[in-house]
Amino acid sequence: MARKLSYKMAVNEALDLEMTRDPTVILMGEDIVGGAGSPGEDDAWGGVLGVTKGLFAKHGARVMDTPLSESAYIGAAIGAAACGMRPVAELMFIDFIGCCFDEIFNQAAKFRYMFGGKAETPVVIRAMIGAGYRAAAQHSQMLTPIVTHIPGLKVVCPSNAYDVKGLLIQSIRDNDPVIFCEHKNLYAHEVDVPLESYAIPFGEAAIPREGRDATIVTYGLMVHRSLEAAEKLAREGVDVEVIDLRTLSPMDWDTVIESVEKTGRLIAVDEAHPRCSIASDITAFVAQHAFRALKSAPQMVTAPHSPVPFSPTLEDIYIPSAETIAGAVKKTIIQKMVAA
Amino acid sequence: MSDNPFPVDKAGLLEAYRMMKTIREFEERLHIDFAKGDIPGFVHLYAGEEAVATGIMMHLNDRDRIASTHRGHGHCISKGVDVHGMMAEIYGKETGSCLGRGGSMHIADLSKGMMGANGILGAGAPLICGAGLAAKFRGDGGVGITFFGDGAANQGMVLESMNLAAVWNLPVIFVCENNGYAEATSRDYGTAVKSYVDRGAGFGIPGVHADGTDFFAVYEVVGELIKRAREGGGPALLECEVIRFFGHFEGDAQTYKAKGENEYNRANRDCLKIFRAKVTEAGVISDAELDAIDGEVAELIEDSVASAKAAPLPSPKDLMSNVYVSY
Amino acid sequence: MTPSVGIIANPFSARDIRRVVADASGVQIAERANAVLRVLAGLYACGVRHAVMMPDRAGLMHHVLRGIARAGNQGLQRYPEVAPLDMPLFGTVEDTRTAAALMRAGGAGAIVALGGDGTHRAVISACAATPIAAISTGTNNAFAEQNEPTVVGLAVGLAVTGQLPAALAFRANKRLDAVIGGQTHIALVDIALVSDRHVGAKALWKPETFRELYVAFADPTLIGMSAIAGLIEPLSRRDAFGLQVIFAGEGRAARARLRAPIAPGLIAPIGVADWRRIAPGEAIVPRLEAGSLAFDGEREIAFSRKDKVSITLREGAFRSVDIAACMRAAATQGLLREDTPNEDAGDGPLLMAASASS
Numbered sequence A: 001m002a003r004k005l006s007y008k009m010a011v012n013e014a015l016d017l018e019m020t021r022d023p024t025v026i027l028m029g030e031d032i033v034g035g036a037g038s039p040g041e042d043d044a045w046g047g048v049l050g051v052t053k054g055l056f057a058k059h060g061a062r063v064m065d066t067p068l069s070e071s072a073y074i075g076a077a078i079g080a081a082a083c084g085m086r087p088v089a090e091l092m093f094i095d096f097i098g099c100c101f102d103e104i105f106n107q108a109a110k111f112r113y114m115f116g117g118k119a120e121t122p123v124v125i126r127a128m129i130g131a132g133y134r135a136a137a138q139h140s141q142m143l144t145p146i147v148t149h150i151p152g153l154k155v156v157c158p159s160n161a162y163d164v165k166g167l168l169i170q171s172i173r174d175n176d177p178v179i180f181c182e183h184k185n186l187y188a189h190e191v192d193v194p195l196e197s198y199a200i201p202f203g204e205a206a207i208p209r210e211g212r213d214a215t216i217v218t219y220g221l222m223v224h225r226s227l228e229a230a231e232k233l234a235r236e237g238v239d240v241e242v243i244d245l246r247t248l249s250p251m252d253w254d255t256v257i258e259s260v261e262k263t264g265r266l267i268a269v270d271e272a273h274p275r276c277s278i279a280s281d282i283t284a285f286v287a288q289h290a291f292r293a294l295k296s297a298p299q300m301v302t303a304p305h306s307p308v309p310f311s312p313t314l315e316d317i318y319i320p321s322a323e324t325i326a327g328a329v330k331k332t333i334i335q336k337m338v339a340a
Numbered sequence B: 001m002s003d004n005p006f007p008v009d010k011a012g013l014l015e016a017y018r019m020m021k022t023i024r025e026f027e028e029r030l031h032i033d034f035a036k037g038d039i040p041g042f043v044h045l046y047a048g049e050e051a052v053a054t055g056i057m058m059h060l061n062d063r064d065r066i067a068s069t070h071r072g073h074g075h076c077i078s079k080g081v082d083v084h085g086m087m088a089e090i091y092g093k094e095t096g097s098c099l100g101r102g103g104s105m106h107i108a109d110l111s112k113g114m115m116g117a118n119g120i121l122g123a124g125a126p127l128i129c130g131a132g133l134a135a136k137f138r139g140d141g142g143v144g145i146t147f148f149g150d151g152a153a154n155q156g157m158v159l160e161s162m163n164l165a166a167v168w169n170l171p172v173i174f175v176c177e178n179n180g181y182a183e184a185t186s187r188d189y190g191t192a193v194k195s196y197v198d199r200g201a202g203f204g205i206p207g208v209h210a211d212g213t214d215f216f217a218v219y220e221v222v223g224e225l226i227k228r229a230r231e232g233g234g235p236a237l238l239e240c241e242v243i244r245f246f247g248h249f250e251g252d253a254q255t256y257k258a259k260g261e262n263e264y265n266r267a268n269r270d271c272l273k274i275f276r277a278k279v280t281e282a283g284v285i286s287d288a289e290l291d292a293i294d295g296e297v298a299e300l301i302e303d304s305v306a307s308a309k310a311a312p313l314p315s316p317k318d319l320m321s322n323v324y325v326s327y
Numbered sequence C: 001m002t003p004s005v006g007i008i009a010n011p012f013s014a015r016d017i018r019r020v021v022a023d024a025s026g027v028q029i030a031e032r033a034n035a036v037l038r039v040l041a042g043l044y045a046c047g048v049r050h051a052v053m054m055p056d057r058a059g060l061m062h063h064v065l066r067g068i069a070r071a072g073n074q075g076l077q078r079y080p081e082v083a084p085l086d087m088p089l090f091g092t093v094e095d096t097r098t099a100a101a102l103m104r105a106g107g108a109g110a111i112v113a114l115g116g117d118g119t120h121r122a123v124i125s126a127c128a129a130t131p132i133a134a135i136s137t138g139t140n141n142a143f144a145e146q147n148e149p150t151v152v153g154l155a156v157g158l159a160v161t162g163q164l165p166a167a168l169a170f171r172a173n174k175r176l177d178a179v180i181g182g183q184t185h186i187a188l189v190d191i192a193l194v195s196d197r198h199v200g201a202k203a204l205w206k207p208e209t210f211r212e213l214y215v216a217f218a219d220p221t222l223i224g225m226s227a228i229a230g231l232i233e234p235l236s237r238r239d240a241f242g243l244q245v246i247f248a249g250e251g252r253a254a255r256a257r258l259r260a261p262i263a264p265g266l267i268a269p270i271g272v273a274d275w276r277r278i279a280p281g282e283a284i285v286p287r288l289e290a291g292s293l294a295f296d297g298e299r300e301i302a303f304s305r306k307d308k309v310s311i312t313l314r315e316g317a318f319r320s321v322d323i324a325a326c327m328r329a330a331a332t333q334g335l336l337r338e339d340t341p342n343e344d345a346g347d348g349p350l351l352m353a354a355s356a357s358s
Helices: A007-021 A055-062 A070-082 A094-108 A144-148 A161-173 A221-235 A253-263 A278-289 A312-318 A322-334 B010-035 B050-057 B073-078 B083-090 B124-138 B156-167 B215-230 B261-268 B271-281 B287-310 C029-045 C060-073 C093-105 C117-127 C149-160 C225-232 C323-332 C350-357
Strands: A002-006 A025-029 A063-065 A086-093 A124-129 A154-156 A178-183 A190-194 A206-209 A214-218 A240-244 A247-249 A266-270 A299-302 B065-067 B144-149 B172-178 B207-211 B236-241 C005-009 C050-053 C081-084 C110-115 C132-136 C170-180 C183-187 C190-194 C210-215 C242-247 C256-263 C266-278 C291-295 C298-303 C309-321
Touching: A002 A007, A002 A161, A007 A025, A007 A055, A007 A086, A007 A161, A007 A178, A007 A190, A025 A055, A025 A070, A055 A063, A070 A086, A070 A094, A070 B124, A070 B156, A086 A094, A094 A124, A094 A144, A094 B124, A124 A161, A144 A154, A144 A178, A144 A247, A144 A278, A154 A161, A161 A178, A161 A190, A206 A221, A214 A221, A214 A253, A214 A322, A221 A240, A221 A266, A221 A322, A240 A253, A253 A278, A266 A278, A266 A322, A278 A299, A299 A322, B010 B050, B010 B073, B010 B083, B010 B215, B010 B271, B010 B287, B050 B073, B050 B172, B050 B215, B050 B271, B065 B124, B073 B083, B083 B287, B124 B144, B124 B156, B124 B172, B156 B172, B172 B215, B207 B215, B215 B236, B215 B271, B271 B287, C005 C029, C005 C060, C005 C093, C005 C149, C029 C050, C029 C060, C029 C110, C029 C149, C060 C081, C093 C110, C093 C117, C110 C117, C110 C149, C117 C132, C117 C183, C132 C149, C149 C309, C149 C323, C170 C190, C170 C291, C183 C291, C190 C225, C210 C225, C225 C242, C225 C256, C225 C266
Parallel strands: A025 A063, A025 A086, A086 A124, A124 A178, A154 A178, A214 A240, A214 A266, A266 A299, B065 B144, B144 B172, B172 B236, B207 B236, C005 C050, C005 C110, C050 C081, C110 C132, C132 C309
Antiparallel strands: A002 A190, A154 A247, A206 A240, C170 C183, C170 C309, C190 C210, C190 C291, C210 C242, C242 C266, C256 C266, C291 C298
16 A cells, blocks of 8 residues: 655655664664753654654664764764674765765775675665755765765665665665665655555666657656656657666666667766766766667766855756756757767 | 683683784794785784784684774784685685785684774774674673774774764773884874873773783783673773884884884893793793794694695686675 | 972873773873973972973873973973983883982982872882972872872972971881892882782782782871771871781681772772781781782782792881971971062051951
8 A cells, every 4th residue: 555655754664664674773873863862852853854753762772873973983883784783874964974984985885895705784874965955065965976986885866755665675685885865855755655665676777757769867856857857848749768777886777778779869967066977977888888879979967066056046056957957858859960 | 720820721821822923923924925025915014912912812702893903913813813814815815814805904704703904094993883882782792892003093083983982882992002103103203192091081981001012911901891891881992002023014124113122122022922931930831832832833824825825816707706795 | 500300200100900990090191291390380480490301102201391392482481491311211110210210310309200109119119318209190199198299399399409408308208128039129008918920910909819918007098908907007107117917818717897998999898817017127928828919009029939028117218208398398487488578568467457457
């Protein structure tokens, strides 16, 4: 049975289900209880945006507030994972990853390989990503390309509540370290979500809209902007396929290549900065592996190579819009290919 | 045994000596073979600091965990990691503890509670908090010990971890192996307050000092710290003053050391000599018994080198194996 | 030139296991350096212009010199010139002995020693007739009397500059000697014999190992082994005898059971089988045949049946600066006081006038 559930509550529900199922699942993070040790309510916040609200009441000591000390507690989550627990650590904003790069990149990501396959580090690091919250340069980044770059990490970035639930459950059950990226501007977005538990396998992109004329490959909030652009273009007679990658590592290359081979046009849409981004990664891969299928030069739609601005007028133009995406799609259609 | 004045029975003393001697012989041999060009990469030797690893590890079992440093061979050997596997690992062979993928700085054996040597200074501290947390959730009485040097003592993650361990009252012991040199930089230059024990006070965890050249001093102090941690008494900080017989890494000419420093320390502050003198003077163990161990250890190391040299290299087709558990 | 004063500050005192088995305090290096600076300020105020200091490998002296340099940067003249002793460093108690011997040889007027009883014992073993002023920064601080370092600096400054006569400023102290294997080892307060036959972590915290105790004085306001004797028969530093205590156990019944503060925060039940006063010069052979000798609360020497041990109380064994006597004399003799001549003194005594009018 399904009912409407928000992206935010899908995170909560997935955590609750897995904690109930598996006693080795523990949660830690800054203010995920949000009031521990204070004179008022213990469970006052339940996370800075209320994502983990109620889990402390239900699961008690397995939900732990931490000091504001990312190196220590993200490292502890990784250490506990190497010792048989399944910790889900919340890095409130992915921007804070700078304080625990070492623990994630040099420790968690490398244990398995460096120790000759004898280590498992089933840790999940949840973090909010994305701009649009008027949170400025240090609380609005994507950084998805940075984590995707690192072998040993898996990177998940769902676009809707259904995927959040299934992918978070899979993340917790997965035996590799997973960076689970939650777009803060999608927290209120609702879709039908089944009550029961289910897992969505990694490396399987979704195709929320099929089309014949062009392929938009994207993830996260940009899935919605891309769908909006596709609707607009449909009214103009252009039939666009939209691929929601869902996981950036592993990446579902097959679905991307198949689609481009069908449509002959690629538009890679990424809310991250353009250089060494998910968009440039996809564009390069397609150029290398499906060059002959391309009818026009692939287009990238990304945020600019600048920090995220604070002023709302600037932030609004910083984030790629449906219009920009639609414009890029049109560019692939009116372009003439240089003779091969 | 009524004539044994030590807090360890004779079998335990022999085991401790064998551990220390194995570490020493392993490191002395690497020093020679590295100079010959037989060994790839970076090697950081633990010789001189054996009493610390051994004095601590004699209290631990496989359920207890340690997180080590770049200078990790001694911790590995005393925690029970197979010497043949270690030697093969350092030679980059498929038979190595980590299939030749880790090398000297990344030897681990989680089945022995050895969470890895670590190329990142201070990185063991957050990890061991996790080990302590896991032990606490399991309620199995396990403890976690992390090692770091006087250099890494200045890493933020070490200090953050002390705070976290105190906040969560974790069964964790922070062991500062203070050999006086952060790589080549003297602690006199690189540390504002040169007493690492003092760091504990800032986090409300007790800081104690032990002479790292005396197995018995380390053994007794650590015994109390571990007992306290197992019983729920929380984390503690131990600073052991130790001697690094070799340089920071092999190939280091050590010109920053004082003239005669290594010779003086080898003659007067060698933890193996100190141990031997104590147990033989007390009449508990004879020189002949220790000499016999020396012979066995020499054979073991010789054999480990021979088999490491003869072992197969990893196959190029396995370059990508074990990046993930499943992908 | 005024006489020099020696400064020995042990960076390693207050670091042992009693921070874990009890709640003993740890005095941080930066605090120890501050204490030295306070001593130096007191010395300077009384006219001492030169001090020599033991270097160390834990950066204590480095902090002191940094403090002096900072004052210098601010244009403040508050401290004597401090010269580090030129000596090799091993990071062991040998450093303290070497420094004390060099200070004595260099003619220091006194040695201010910061540490626990162990530090002060090491200084006294090597400083001969040079008086010591002891400041406690250790765990067991039975020997040093509790004084603010600034005041110690003032008292020592008055004493070494001759503003106070030696007979008043310095006092003679008892000590205990233990002879083992022809070598003499000293204790300032107590010698305990314990059944542990190894030295290990050195500290004493397990009452079940206690066998015999010899004390030079026994003050029930202190902690440590001497506190045990102090709870039976208090003896002052000036009394002309010491005390021998035999603990209960190993077939000896307890004549008295005490609750004694044997370490900071550690109050232990102690059974005492017997005790008696001991006279200076009397060589006592302990009953315990094998174990270890603990001096002022720290196991130092393990001994076995083969070793011959004897213990003797010595009178007038070393000199210390009598801080209280110095400061009382400073007050009565107006050494730290300057009276304004009558004609400049305004309208006369305010308090006297007020009390007269009430």
